[in-house]
Amino acid sequence: xxxxxxFSVIRDNIGLFxxxxxxxxxxxxxxxAFGLILGIIGALFxxxxxxxxxxxxxxxxxxxxxxxxxxxxxxxFFGLPKLxxxxxxxxxxxxxxxxxxxxxxxxxxxxGVESIPKGQIEAAMALGFKPLKIFRYIILxxxxxxxxxxxxxxxxxxxxxxxxxxxxxxxxLTFAGDFLNSRTFRSFEIYFTVCLFYLAIVWIIKGFAYxxxxxxxxxxxxxxx
Amino acid sequence: MSDEFTLGxxxxxxxxxxxxxxxxxxxxxxxxxxxxxxIMMMRxxxxxxxxxxxxxxxxxxxxxxxxxxxxxxxFGVSVVFGINLSPLVAxxxxxxxxxxxxxxxxxxxxxxxLPKGQWEASSALxxxxxxxxxxxxxxxxxxxxxxxxxxxxxxxxxxTSLASVIGFTELSRAASQINNVTLKxxxxxxxxxxxxxxxxxxxxxxxxxxEQRLNQQAH
Numbered sequence: 001x002x003x004x005x006x007f008s009v010i011r012d013n014i015g016l017f018x019x020x021x022x023x024x025x026x027x028x029x030x031x032x033a034f035g036l037i038l039g040i041i042g043a044l045f046x047x048x049x050x051x052x053x054x055x056x057x058x059x060x061x062x063x064x065x066x067x068x069x070x071x072x073x074x075x076x077f078f079g080l081p082k083l084x085x086x087x088x089x090x091x092x093x094x095x096x097x098x099x100x101x102x103x104x105x106x107x108x109x110x111x112g113v114e115s116i117p118k119g120q121i122e123a124a125m126a127l128g129f130k131p132l133k134i135f136r137y138i139i140l141x142x143x144x145x146x147x148x149x150x151x152x153x154x155x156x157x158x159x160x161x162x163x164x165x166x167x168x169x170x171x172x173l174t175f176a177g178d179f180l181n182s183r184t185f186r187s188f189e190i191y192f193t194v195c196l197f198y199l200a201i202v203w204i205i206k207g208f209a210y211x212x213x214x215x216x217x218x219x220x221x222x223x224x225x
Numbered sequence: 226m227s228d229e230f231t232l233g234x235x236x237x238x239x240x241x242x243x244x245x246x247x248x249x250x251x252x253x254x255x256x257x258x259x260x261x262x263x264i265m266m267m268r269x270x271x272x273x274x275x276x277x278x279x280x281x282x283x284x285x286x287x288x289x290x291x292x293x294x295x296x297x298x299x300f301g302v303s304v305v306f307g308i309n310l311s312p313l314v315a316x317x318x319x320x321x322x323x324x325x326x327x328x329x330x331x332x333x334x335x336x337x338x339l340p341k342g343q344w345e346a347s348s349a350l351x352x353x354x355x356x357x358x359x360x361x362x363x364x365x366x367x368x369x370x371x372x373x374x375x376x377x378x379x380x381x382x383x384x385t386s387l388a389s390v391i392g393f394t395e396l397s398r399a400a401s402q403i404n405n406v407t408l409k410x411x412x413x414x415x416x417x418x419x420x421x422x423x424x425x426x427x428x429x430x431x432x433x434x435x436e437q438r439l440n441q442q443a444h
Binding site: 181 | 422
């Protein structure tokens with residue numbers, strides 16, 4: 001193997017990677033926030049008892065979960081302008097990521113809502129808990145603690161998925177790698193470094209998630225099994 | 226000869242490309258399954274360095290985007306080793322790595338979900354390590370692993386769409402190319418999405434059924 005690794009291309013262009021990482025971070029954060037709102041609304045519809053709302057939401061969830069994100073992204077980026085809706089690359093990226101995350105989080109949040117037995121709420125009422133306290137301690141905290149692991153996993157998958165938006169020329173971390181690769185052809189060094197950046201982002205999320213779990217959900221763990 | 230793209234022609238062209246989506250999915254699942262089994266065995270090994278190596282492998286391929294793994298396999302490997310990989314070979318390498326990491330993790334979860342008593346009881350029966358796995362642990366773990374494994378197959382099929390980015394012509398790339406010619410984005414990508422849905426949805430349903438049946442047995 002006569003290949004000499006040369007990581008100086010990384011050092012010389014570190015600003016490009018950092019700018020890309022920041023955009024990846026921003027796009028992820030906005031998309032996940034909107035996606036989570038979609039997911040909560042979706043979960044409300046799924047558990048509302050209204051047949052039509054339930055069916056429509058289920059169709060949304062299944063269509064999104066059973067088609068590739070790349071196709072969803074292209075449908076929105078290339079398709080919506082045909083309907084007169086103009087989006088730039090970043091807007092299209094955020095919109096499709098949010099719609100995608102919304103479908104997955106709908107099912108996760110629904111599982112959380114359904115994991116709270118009615119008797120638990122009735123018991124709290126019998127003990128004289130005020131409604132707000134019931135919502136906070138008896139419903140919300142145990143429900144969140146039940147779905148916390150699944151939600152964190154989905155957030156990580158969503159962040160990794162954002163790499164796909166480089167394909168519509170959103171200037172994220174992956175795009176930075178592509179750009180540099182086309183100029184220097186140090187493919188291995190560049191893409192390996194980009195991978196390490198993603199790995200670092202994933203570890204930061206994991207660490208943060210672990211801290212929140214310790215801080216807020218420790219006492220609710222009894223309800224997990 | 227008219228090159229007019231009618232709905233029928235678009236659909237037939239997409240279907241022809243679907244063949245490669247299916248072939249690539251099967252390749253990824255078979256190779257990923259074999260490699261994933263070996264990684265899983267390493268993950269549950271009593272020897273610490275072996276466990277650590279497999280942890281690094283799983284952590285890397287689960288913690289980085291599949292798209293980047295494809296780039297590493299296609300551009301990175303060819304530069305470092307001075308060989309030109311075809312898109313199919315590069316996609317096979319990347320999808321195998323991706324699939325094996327996730328399957329190893331899923332299967333390890335299934336093994337670890339079994340009560341410790343199963344290991345202890347088989348030790349008490351005088352079984353050696355591999356005999357324990359073969360006759361006591363794995364048969365029970367397989368039952369737990371079926372639903373998530375089938376569910377992950379859906380992720381693999383969807384994952385093959387990214388092979389289009391390194392120039393492998395499967396369903397997504399065919400859709401992009403047809404869109405470039407016809408500019409009927411809504412129609413072309415909706416059709417491609419519908420074909421993916423028809424491939425994935427039955428598997429999703431099957432996975433959900435198996436899981437429900439398992440949950441009912443548990444109660």
